[in-house]
Amino acid sequence: MSDSLSDLIFWIAFAAILLALRRQRIFWTVGALALLLLFNQFFTPGFFHLQILDGHLYGSRIDVLNQGAKVMLLSLGMVLVIATGGVDLSVGAVMAIAAAVSSRLLVTQHLPAGVAIVAALCISVLAGAWNGLLVAGFGIQPIVATLVLMVAGRGIAQLITEGQIINFLDPTMVYLGNGHLFGLPFTLTLVVVMLLLTHFLVRRTALGLFIESVGDNDEASRYSGINAKQVKFLVYTFSGLCAGLAGLVACSNIKSADANNIGLYLELDAILAVVVGGTSLQGGRFYLVGAVVGGLFIQTLTTTFYAKNVSSDIAPVPKALVIIAVCLLQSEVFRARLAWVLSPLEKFLKPVGSRLPRHLPTTARHDSPKS
Amino acid sequence: MIRLNPKYIPLLATAVVLVAVFGTGAALYPNFGTPRVFVNLLNDNAFVGVAAVGESFVILSGGIDLSVGSMVAFVGILIAKLLQVGCDPFLAMGIALCAGTFAGAVMGCLIHFFEMPPFLVTLAGLFCLRGLGFVIYPESIGIDHPFYGEVLPQLSILVAPKAVLPFTAMCFLASVLVATFIASFTRFGRNIYAIGSNENSARLMGLPIGQTKILTYALAGFFSAAGGVVATFYMQSGNPASFVGLELDAIASVVIGGTLLTGGVGFIPGTLMGVLILGLIQTLINFNGTLNSWWTKIVIGVLLLIFIVLQKLISRRAVTQL
Numbered sequence: 095m096s097d098s099l100s101d102l103i104f105w106i107a108f109a110a111i112l113l114a115l116r117r118q119r120i121f122w123t124v125g126a127l128a129l130l131l132l133f134n135q136f137f138t139p140g141f142f143h144l145q146i147l148d149g150h151l152y153g154s155r156i157d158v159l160n161q162g163a164k165v166m167l168l169s170l171g172m173v174l175v176i177a178t179g180g181v182d183l184s185v186g187a188v189m190a191i192a193a194a195v196s197s198r199l200l201v202t203q204h205l206p207a208g209v210a211i212v213a214a215l216c217i218s219v220l221a222g223a224w225n226g227l228l229v230a231g232f233g234i235q236p237i238v239a240t241l242v243l244m245v246a247g248r249g250i251a252q253l254i255t256e257g258q259i260i261n262f263l264d265p266t267m268v269y270l271g272n273g274h275l276f277g278l279p280f281t282l283t284l285v286v287v288m289l290l291l292t293h294f295l296v297r298r299t300a301l302g303l304f305i306e307s308v309g310d311n312d313e314a315s316r317y318s319g320i321n322a323k324q325v326k327f328l329v330y331t332f333s334g335l336c337a338g339l340a341g342l343v344a345c346s347n348i349k350s351a352d353a354n355n356i357g358l359y360l361e362l363d364a365i366l367a368v369v370v371g372g373t374s375l376q377g378g379r380f381y382l383v384g385a386v387v388g389g390l391f392i393q394t395l396t397t398t399f400y401a402k403n404v405s406s407d408i409a410p411v412p413k414a415l416v417i418i419a420v421c422l423l424q425s426e427v428f429r430a431r432l433a434w435v436l437s438p439l440e441k442f443l444k445p446v447g448s449r450l451p452r453h454l455p456t457t458a459r460h461d462s463p464k465s
Numbered sequence: 466m467i468r469l470n471p472k473y474i475p476l477l478a479t480a481v482v483l484v485a486v487f488g489t490g491a492a493l494y495p496n497f498g499t500p501r502v503f504v505n506l507l508n509d510n511a512f513v514g515v516a517a518v519g520e521s522f523v524i525l526s527g528g529i530d531l532s533v534g535s536m537v538a539f540v541g542i543l544i545a546k547l548l549q550v551g552c553d554p555f556l557a558m559g560i561a562l563c564a565g566t567f568a569g570a571v572m573g574c575l576i577h578f579f580e581m582p583p584f585l586v587t588l589a590g591l592f593c594l595r596g597l598g599f600v601i602y603p604e605s606i607g608i609d610h611p612f613y614g615e616v617l618p619q620l621s622i623l624v625a626p627k628a629v630l631p632f633t634a635m636c637f638l639a640s641v642l643v644a645t646f647i648a649s650f651t652r653f654g655r656n657i658y659a660i661g662s663n664e665n666s667a668r669l670m671g672l673p674i675g676q677t678k679i680l681t682y683a684l685a686g687f688f689s690a691a692g693g694v695v696a697t698f699y700m701q702s703g704n705p706a707s708f709v710g711l712e713l714d715a716i717a718s719v720v721i722g723g724t725l726l727t728g729g730v731g732f733i734p735g736t737l738m739g740v741l742i743l744g745l746i747q748t749l750i751n752f753n754g755t756l757n758s759w760w761t762k763i764v765i766g767v768l769l770l771i772f773i774v775l776q777k778l779i780s781r782r783a784v785t786q787l
Contacts, residue, residue, distance in 0.1 A: 365585075
């Protein structure tokens with residue numbers, strides 16, 4: 095009974111958000127998420143069930159938020175990298191390195207959790223800076239430059255853990271991925287704080303504009319006085335930091351550091367989240383919140399598969415179809431062809447529009463101050 | 466001094482590295498330099514090699530193919546399942562090769578017609594093929610067909626005393642020969658180089674861009690599928706969960722083999738050498754015994770880095786010479 099009430103409140107809130115966003119690019123991403131949730135509302139029993147245990151909320155939607163934290167954190171760094179026209183393939187490997195460093199310091203060196211976490215983040219920033227050096231300093235293509243760390247990174251992580259899976263029980267470290275704050279998973283707070291921080295960094299300073307201009311045209315922005323190399327270096331370093339955080343969350347989730355499997359294929363999920371969020375892989379304009387919602391979308395998709403008993407092995411197929419569909423919609427050529435196919439329909443609709451010329455000026459005047 | 470064409474420098478560097486790695490091994494371990502080790506090297510890396518040959522074409526054309534590992538696993542489980550239900554082995558291999566070529570062609574079409582980034586399209590291919598493999602059968606299937614058990618072992622040649630060149634190695638060498646011919650001595654091959662160097666110039670020259678691109682990805686699909694067939698010879702089984710990350714090995718082999726990742730420069734025999742270098746590093750680490758296998762990844766990463774920086778320096782010099 096209370097379930098249906100809370101569902102109703104949820105959907106009214108969601109509809110209000112959609113309505114508020116109807117003119118924004120992010121509308122499509124949120125809309126896709128809404129469709130997916132709507133599917134679950136009707137076809138996945140128990141997906142919308144919420145319960146409170148020990149003052150903490152539990153339920154599939156909370157699981158999505160908790161499990162999606164890794165992809166959302168990664169996508170924050172990735173969206174800035176992609177905005178400069180690059181891509182960072184090494185985030186999965188950097189996650190493994192961060193997990194390895196923190197658990198090694200914690201377990202074998204018996205250092206306090208705070209030191210281990212800071213050290214792991216420092217190493218991740220260093221790894222990101224290395225990518226930045228290769229891309230900005232040496233001018234190597236981003237896919238290639240980050241491929242180096244993608245290949246070698248897991249080896250380095252295994253070197254740190256000495257090929258073992260390190261288990262830990264330190265309360266601070268475990269809290270990072272399993273704790274609750276204000277009744278919600280702590281990871282959610284982490285994502286929100288990082289999102290606000292990044293938003294402030296790129297939208298309240300000129301940095302965001304610089305990133306977009308470098309992604310649009312590297313040469314032109316250099317001629318207009320932007321230090322393109324510095325901007326690129328910075329975004330890769332930031333991506334390293336985000337990957338480090340995601341790695342800490344990932345190893346905290348399972349209370350152990352498994353250098354082989356932590357963050358495996360997560361770079362692909364992060365790229366997908368950014369693309370679903372409306373940012374083009376060509377660089378230029380980027381949508382920070384879109385990327386985070388995209389990450390949420392991917393995680394909801396994954397959780398839906400689990401809830402529907404789709405084997406996690408087969409789940410990549412629909413994921414691939416989503417990638418192709420999203421990319422097709424982003425492709426200029428496809429849009430042009432779609433418009434061509436739909437053009438008879440448009441002609442069919444035109445007489446309706448031509449009947450309304452009297453109203454057009456008024457609607458235009460009404461619309462302009464709103465937008 | 467003879468002026469060396471800059472396009473041969475990476476190939477030469479690869480050859481030097483190959484000789485150096487092999488020389489190190491031979492100097493450190495008395496049995497390293499024997500023909501038997503070399504034949505084993507060819508055998509163990511045959512499926513990677515065949516797949517890397519396909520990858521070379523794509524990279525030469527300026528693209529990238531991430532679906533290699535999934536394709537090899539998919540073809541493996543497809544053949545194993547077909548044989549299990551009583552299909553003729555040659556028909557099964559034919560079906561597998563056609564499926565691979567078709568998948569490659571589809572990816573090529575998406576890349577060409579809708580101008581989508583190759584990176585993303587083949588990434589979708591990676592997910593799709595991996596999942597489809599699990600749809601066919603979710604677990605490993607052993608192959609116990611008489612063709613695999615009895616005929617294949619006889620198809621080997623004694624090349625030196627105590628060194629038998631198995632059929633898988635022959636497939637690898639044959640695919641290198643065929644690919645070298647296609648790349649260097651056919652119009653299609655020259656078109657690939659032209660598109661890889663500069664797609665706009667190639668278009669202005671009137672070369673068939675679309676046809677060449679789609680064919681390139683179809684060819685890469687064919688070679689990846691052939692790699693999968695060779696893998697079934699080698700493993701005597703099909704497993705949809707296997708060969709995760711094989712595409713990285715393939716790309717690393719191509720780059721270490723002296724092919725520029727920006728496209729247009731490189732040679733197929735370089736890829737053969739690249740595969741051998743990767744295999745030799747693995748063998749060296751096995752011979753050592755005290756080093757762990759994760760060192761392989763680190764060494765490959767460092768070699769990748771060296772070659773990428775080398776390529777950058779060469780291309781920068783080539784630009785300043787213009």
